[in-house]
Amino acid sequence: xxxxxxxxxxxxxxxxxxxxxxxxxxxxxxxxxxxxxxxxxxxxxxxxxxxxxxxxxxxxxxxxxxxxxxxxxxxxxxxxxxxxxxxxxxxxxxxxxxxxxxxxxxxxxxxxxxxxxxxxxxxxxxxxxxxxxxxxxxxxxxxxxxxxxxxxxxxxxxxxxxxxxxxxxxxxxxxxxxxxxxxxxxxxxxxxxxxxxxxxxxxxxxxxxxxxxxxxxxxxxxxxxxxxxxxxxxxxxxxxxxxxxxxxxxxxxxxxxxxxxxxxxxxxxxxxxxxxxxxxxxxxxxxxxxxxxxxxxxxxxxxxxxxxxxxxxxxxxxxxxxxxxxxxxxxxxxxxxxxxxxxxxxxxxxxxxxxxxxxxxxxxxxxxxxxxxxxxxxxxxxxxxxxxxxxxxxxxxxxxxxxxxxxxxxxxxxxxxxxxxxxxxxxxxxxxxxxxxxxxxxxxxxxxxxxxxxxxxxxxxxxxx
Amino acid sequence: xxxxxxxxxxxxxxxxxxxxxxxxxxxxxxxxxxxxxxxxxxxxxxxxxxxxxxxxxxxxxxxxxxxxxxxxxxxxxxxxxxxxxxxxxxxxxxxxxxxxxxxxxxxxxxxxxxxxxxxxxxxxxxxxxxxxxxxxxxxxxxxxxxxxxxxxxxxxxxxxxxxxxxxxxxxxxxxxxxxxxxxxxxxxxxxxxxxxxxxxxxxxxxxxxxxxxxxxxxxxxxxxxxxxxxxxxxxxxxxxxxxxxxxxxxxxxxxxxxxxxxxxxxxxxxxxxxxxxxxxxxxxxxxxxxxxxxxxxxxxxxxxxxxxxxxxxxxxxxxxxxxxxxxxxxxxxxxxxxxxxxxxxxxxxxxxxxxxxxxxxxxxxxxxxxxxxxxxxxxxxxxxxxxxxxxxxxxxxxxxxxxxxxxxxxxxxxxxxxxxxxxxxxxxxxxxxxxxxxxxxxxxxxxxxxxxxxxxxxxxxxxxx
Numbered sequence: 001x002x003x004x005x006x007x008x009x010x011x012x013x014x015x016x017x018x019x020x021x022x023x024x025x026x027x028x029x030x031x032x033x034x035x036x037x038x039x040x041x042x043x044x045x046x047x048x049x050x051x052x053x054x055x056x057x058x059x060x061x062x063x064x065x066x067x068x069x070x071x072x073x074x075x076x077x078x079x080x081x082x083x084x085x086x087x088x089x090x091x092x093x094x095x096x097x098x099x100x101x102x103x104x105x106x107x108x109x110x111x112x113x114x115x116x117x118x119x120x121x122x123x124x125x126x127x128x129x130x131x132x133x134x135x136x137x138x139x140x141x142x143x144x145x146x147x148x149x150x151x152x153x154x155x156x157x158x159x160x161x162x163x164x165x166x167x168x169x170x171x172x173x174x175x176x177x178x179x180x181x182x183x184x185x186x187x188x189x190x191x192x193x194x195x196x197x198x199x200x201x202x203x204x205x206x207x208x209x210x211x212x213x214x215x216x217x218x219x220x221x222x223x224x225x226x227x228x229x230x231x232x233x234x235x236x237x238x239x240x241x242x243x244x245x246x247x248x249x250x251x252x253x254x255x256x257x258x259x260x261x262x263x264x265x266x267x268x269x270x271x272x273x274x275x276x277x278x279x280x281x282x283x284x285x286x287x288x289x290x291x292x293x294x295x296x297x298x299x300x301x302x303x304x305x306x307x308x309x310x311x312x313x314x315x316x317x318x319x320x321x322x323x324x325x326x327x328x329x330x331x332x333x334x335x336x337x338x339x340x341x342x343x344x345x346x347x348x349x350x351x352x353x354x355x356x357x358x359x360x361x362x363x364x365x366x367x368x369x370x371x372x373x374x375x376x377x378x379x380x381x382x383x384x385x386x387x388x389x390x391x392x393x394x395x396x397x398x399x400x401x402x403x404x405x406x407x408x409x410x411x412x413x414x415x416x417x418x419x420x421x422x423x424x425x426x427x428x429x430x431x432x433x434x435x436x437x438x439x440x441x442x443x444x445x446x447x448x449x450x451x452x453x454x455x456x457x458x459x460x461x462x463x464x465x
Numbered sequence: 466x467x468x469x470x471x472x473x474x475x476x477x478x479x480x481x482x483x484x485x486x487x488x489x490x491x492x493x494x495x496x497x498x499x500x501x502x503x504x505x506x507x508x509x510x511x512x513x514x515x516x517x518x519x520x521x522x523x524x525x526x527x528x529x530x531x532x533x534x535x536x537x538x539x540x541x542x543x544x545x546x547x548x549x550x551x552x553x554x555x556x557x558x559x560x561x562x563x564x565x566x567x568x569x570x571x572x573x574x575x576x577x578x579x580x581x582x583x584x585x586x587x588x589x590x591x592x593x594x595x596x597x598x599x600x601x602x603x604x605x606x607x608x609x610x611x612x613x614x615x616x617x618x619x620x621x622x623x624x625x626x627x628x629x630x631x632x633x634x635x636x637x638x639x640x641x642x643x644x645x646x647x648x649x650x651x652x653x654x655x656x657x658x659x660x661x662x663x664x665x666x667x668x669x670x671x672x673x674x675x676x677x678x679x680x681x682x683x684x685x686x687x688x689x690x691x692x693x694x695x696x697x698x699x700x701x702x703x704x705x706x707x708x709x710x711x712x713x714x715x716x717x718x719x720x721x722x723x724x725x726x727x728x729x730x731x732x733x734x735x736x737x738x739x740x741x742x743x744x745x746x747x748x749x750x751x752x753x754x755x756x757x758x759x760x761x762x763x764x765x766x767x768x769x770x771x772x773x774x775x776x777x778x779x780x781x782x783x784x785x786x787x788x789x790x791x792x793x794x795x796x797x798x799x800x801x802x803x804x805x806x807x808x809x810x811x812x813x814x815x816x817x818x819x820x821x822x823x824x825x826x827x828x829x830x831x832x833x834x835x836x837x838x839x840x841x842x843x844x845x846x847x848x849x850x851x852x853x854x855x856x857x858x859x860x861x862x863x864x865x866x867x868x869x870x871x872x873x874x875x876x877x878x879x880x881x882x883x884x885x886x887x888x889x890x891x892x893x894x895x896x897x898x899x900x901x902x903x904x905x906x907x908x909x910x911x912x913x914x915x916x917x918x919x920x921x922x923x924x925x926x927x928x929x930x
Contacts, residue, residue: 308597
């Protein structure tokens with residue numbers, strides 16, 4: 001019984017996240033006793049293949065490890081200067097490849113986006129003369145910071161409104177965090193694969209990177225990070241504990257505590273990128289910041305991935321550096337837009353953000369499964385990828401002979417865009433990896449594009465010199 | 466006759482910018498011949514006290530020099546590190562003291578602001594799903610850059626749309642300009658008095674400042690700048706040729722050419738702050754950038770002062786550094802808001818920005834005259850100030866014994882805010898100066914506030930320890 005189910009799961013006839021038939025149904029179809037069925041399910045649960053949800057039944061675990069991409073081979077842990085390839089800017093011009101077919105079919109706006117625009121429109125009409133004449137407060141709109149604070153409170157992070165500072169998105173927050181906590185020449189530890197935006201910042205601020213291997217399911221290796229702290233002075237560590245791009249990894253709570261301990265011990269600033277935190281398909285785990293004991297975690301996030309990239313509203317919780325961060329923000333760009341903050345505030349206060357997340361998580365989960373199915377159907381059998389429980393993307397490992405940068409160039413001729421693994425490291429350790437996003441549904445022309453990519457990989461020996 | 470008119474002007478019975486009675490009226494009231502009156506007017510015109518405007522008559526020249534604040538005493542021209550006082554952040558929390566009474570009576574929104582909001586609202590409703598899913602292009606909205614380009618074309622600066630990059634305001638543009646053109650430890654020449662925002666940037670980027678004396682009417686001294694280039698390697702020079710804060714000075718065209726020559730000769734990056742350029746009461750002089758022969762002028766500006774501080778839309782023309790600036794902007798904060806750019810574009814395209822400027826310049830000129838009158842009426846006779854032909858503020862010199870920082874602290878207790886001269890220099894050369902803005906009308910409670918300040922200065926010997 002257990003073997004039979006396992007096989008169905010391996011063959012993706014039962015998809016990750018899908019509910020198993022009920023005990024009664026399984027008993028009936030297999031002609032086995034209910035007790036035998038229950039035993040089989042317990043076996044699978046113990047093996048981490050399925051999970052029980054109280055009063056709902058058994059589900060295929062999303063993080064089913066069989067086809068996960070592997071950690072890259074061990075490379076020496078040492079600081080290096082960052083020199084990000086020009087490819088980054090090129091890909092940024094193509095919407096950071098979060099869409100395999102930029103400019104592809106448009107989606108209807110969600111009801112919540114229409115509601116959001118009504119709130120923004122109303123805020124624009126409120127005291128326009130005053131807003132035209134006065135800049136926003138240095139920390140940003142207090143009422144918005146209150147709403148964000150309240151949102152974090154529901155997931156186990158208790159902060160004061162005054163601990164938040166509004167920024168122009170998460171990248172801006174990461175910039176301020178690194179600027180305030182590091183001097184040129186300092187060493188910064190990052191997950192490997194890393195978010196390319198952070199690698200770019202390290203280059204701009206003349207900081208050295210130490211790339212710490214990260215597992216596609218559990219994130220940064222605490223063991224490797226510990227090893228690195230023993231060898232080198234590490235000034236800051238940038239981590240994305242929740243559904244990191246590109247892997248979608250989610251850091252276990254135990255690791256969070258260990259990282260805080262390590263940071264306290266070695267005086268490391270921990271910069272937490274929480275931008276994907278709200279895109280969880282199950283329960284939202286508390287941020288790393290919730291375990292901070294010495295005001296040394298700087299939390300960075302924004303509404304760009306969870307609501308709208310066009311708001312340009314992010315936030316930073318600066319801990320012990322809060323005043324200095326606010327000063328840097330002022331000097332750097334003075335102020336944020338007040339109307340947008342006001343509209344966003346009333347939108348959240350009326351429960352719309354909560355409703356939006358509830359629906360959007362379901363949409364993203366469906367799109368993740370569509371993408372998984374497309375890869376299973378059209379890509380080589382040797383393809384390995386993560387199936388994350390949240391976030392926006394799959395991290396895909398191809399056979400070692402494949403250079404995804406080359407495939408990127410070939411696909412581009414058909415206006416198909418992927419994110420080559422090269423972007424996620426300061427050296428070339430991910431040349432046979434790539435990231436695909438499920439921010440858009442893998443249907444219609446986008447499904448076709450994924451199929452074309454699959455063909456390219458299948459025919460790689462002929463196509464790629 | 467000439468003496469009599471001169472006296473009326475000196476006593477401010479005839480205000481700067483005011484039209485003189487007609488030749489016929491003057492002849493009648495003085496019982497002198499028309500020819501004698503015309504001769505007297507010619508004398509005054511030659512002395513630079515009045516100016517003739519074709520087919521309209523004679524006007525009191527706005528830049529009437531008698532009561533101008535003096536250039537500070539010569540200080541040695543040498544690079545120094547910048548350490549801006551904490552006072553800056555405190556004043557920024559109070560709307561940068563562009564309002565003597567922050568939170569004072571509100572003004573009705575102008576028709577143009579209501580129109581602007583209609584355009585912004587319409588843009589928000591246009592393809593909201595697409596904007597939520599895709600970031601803005603790295604250079605910003607092309608249609609908006611086209612409108613800005615066209616606006617500059619009308620004042621003698623011919624550029625291509627691709628030469629502009631949209632930023633989050635002028636401060637953000639200045640930050641990018643300094644970041645791209647200087648290395649830590651480099652020397653940057655600025656006008657003295659300087660814009661405090663630039664001094665803050667120099668501190669943040671660890672650049673040294675060389676403060677070049679500037680005249681309250683003609684701006685930076687080319688002679689002093691030349692002297693400085695002979696003594697020191699100057700990497701960049703930040704200037705505000707049009708209605709600089711705090712003096713309101715306007716750089717003569719001849720000086721612009723000399724500065725370009727000097728920059729070419731010594732390989733200096735010229736960073737032009739044009740934020741007040743559109744707030745001219747007479748003809749808009751062409752920007753310094755119009756005289757650039759080697760792509761070494763970086764033009765920075767925004768709509769914050771001329772239209773709305775809440776748009777957070779500025780621009781940078783990066784010259785030879787354009788690609789690198791765009792890359793830095795991406796890394797720094799990724800993108801700008803697309804809806805606001807779209808709404809602003811259609812607002813400008815329909816001629817609304819032009820109409821707004823036409824009206825707003827008249828409003829500002831009236832408010833300048835109100836402020837001048839208030840100072841003449843309620844402040845000590847020894848008060849000296851500039852009467853600029855544009856911009857937003859008066860630069861005021863008090864007797865040498867006055868410390869405007871102390872007056873700032875005293876006034877604050879009555880919620881009255883001024884900008885002390887200390888903010889406009891890295892050393893303490895302007896301790897008896899202050900800036901007052903005419904961004905708001907000097908009427909009602911604001912007039913009262915200015916009167917209270919005047920009393921404070923009158924009673925300074927008793928009040929100020």
